Amino acid sequence: MVRIRLTRMGKKKQPFYRIVVVDQKKRRDGAYIESLGYYNPIKDPYILNVDVDKAVEWILKGAQPSDTVRNLLSKAGVFKKVDEIKNRKKEENK
Numbered sequence: 001m002v003r004i005r006l007t008r009m010g011k012k013k014q015p016f017y018r019i020v021v022v023d024q025k026k027r028r029d030g031a032y033i034e035s036l037g038y039y040n041p042i043k044d045p046y047i048l049n050v051d052v053d054k055a056v057e058w059i060l061k062g063a064q065p066s067d068t069v070r071n072l073l074s075k076a077g078v079f080k081k082v083d084e085i086k087n088r089k090k091e092e093n094k
Contacts, residue, residue: 001023001024001064002062003021003064003065003066004019004055004063005020005069006018006020006066009038014042015041016039016040016041018039019035021035036055037050037051048075050076052076055073056081059079060082060085
């Protein structure tokens with residue numbers, strides 16, 4: 001199964017995270033398929049940069065986000081766009 005999850009980067013006590021698409025069986029910091037953006041929780045306010053189009057594409061392909069990534073992607077508006085696309089497809093099929 002393909003997952004969308006965080007991979008840790010940065011120095012000791014100064015983490016930042018990449019949001020990546022990865023096979024579920026790979027290690028946390030192992031090889032990934034594609035990078036979708038990054039998240040820096042240390043800055044105030046936090047920094048969240050997501051390529052929304054790529055994220056929507058992967059979710060529509062069936063990639064499952066982790067709980068933390070699901071929260072971050074919803075803040076970035078990814079799931080709103082996914083719902084719009086799914087509703088548009090339903091209307092076209094009628």
